[in-house]
Amino acid sequence: xxxMTEMQTPPPQVWPTLRARDARALIRFLVDVFxxxxxVVHGDGxxxxxxxxxxxxxxxxxxxxxxxxxxxxxxLTPGTFGGYVVADDIDARYERAVAAGAEVVRKxxxxxxxxxxxxVRDPEGNLWQFGTYPGDPRPVPPTG
Numbered sequence: 001x002x003x004m005t006e007m008q009t010p011p012p013q014v015w016p017t018l019r020a021r022d023a024r025a026l027i028r029f030l031v032d033v034f035x036x037x038x039x040v041v042h043g044d045g046x047x048x049x050x051x052x053x054x055x056x057x058x059x060x061x062x063x064x065x066x067x068x069x070x071x072x073x074x075x076l077t078p079g080t081f082g083g084y085v086v087a088d089d090i091d092a093r094y095e096r097a098v099a100a101g102a103e104v105v106r107k108x109x110x111x112x113x114x115x116x117x118x119x120v121r122d123p124e125g126n127l128w129q130f131g132t133y134p135g136d137p138r139p140v141p142p143t144g
Contacts, residue, residue, distance in 0.1 A: 015052075015060070015061065015062045016061050016062075016081065016083050017061065017062045017063060017074070017076065017081075018061065018062075018063045018076060018078075018080075018081035018124075018126060019063065019064060019066040019074070019075075019076040019077070019078050020048075020063055020065060020066060020078050020124045021065075021066055021078045021124060022065075022123075022124075023043070023047075023048035023051065023063060023064055023065040023066075024041075024046060024048060025123065026063065026122065026124050027041060027048070027051055027053065027063070029100065029122055029123055030053055030061075030122070031053065032100070033096055033097055033102065034085070034093070034097065034122075034128065034130075035055075035056065035087075035093070036053040036054065036055055036060065036061070037053065037054045037055075037056065038051070038053060039052040039053060039054045039060065040052045043064075043065070046065070047065045047067075048063070048064045048065045049065070050062065050064050051063050051064060055085060057086055057087070061083070066078045078124050079124045079125025079126055080125075081126040081127070082126065082127035082128075082129075083126075083127070083128060083129070084129045084130075084131065085128060085129070085130050085131075086131065086133065086135070087130045087131070087132070088132065090108055090116045090117065090118060090130060090131065090132060091108055091116075093118075094107070094108050094118045094120075094130070097118075097120045098120075101123065102120035102121060103120060104118075104119075104120055105120055105121060105127065106118060106119040106129075111131075111133070113133065114132075114133070115131045115132045115133030116131060116132050117129055117130065117131035117132070118130055118131075
């Protein structure tokens, strides 16, 4: 099959977003430590205007540099993001995060609904909870 005509997985339609004081360093951390894939990064020098990081099991995040000022169209405070990421091999991911300097909020634990989770903060202060719980199946939306 021609690579230009191959079917691709459509991108998610809801994107969690965050801002960073050092977006390029945060991108490296999220890719190298947590396992996101760098899909696209647009920027100039140290400033990232838009980045898209994909999660291997689906979904992803978008982020950019905090610009500050009254004309910032997406003025989110760096370090205020929180997200839950469905993952496997929770204990190995935890060890990699700790070795990279992530602040531990909660060590790996088992939930009463069958998930294994842990929570850390990245270098910008954002909360990331990784766990095996994929969520409940969604009902089929009505047609018409």
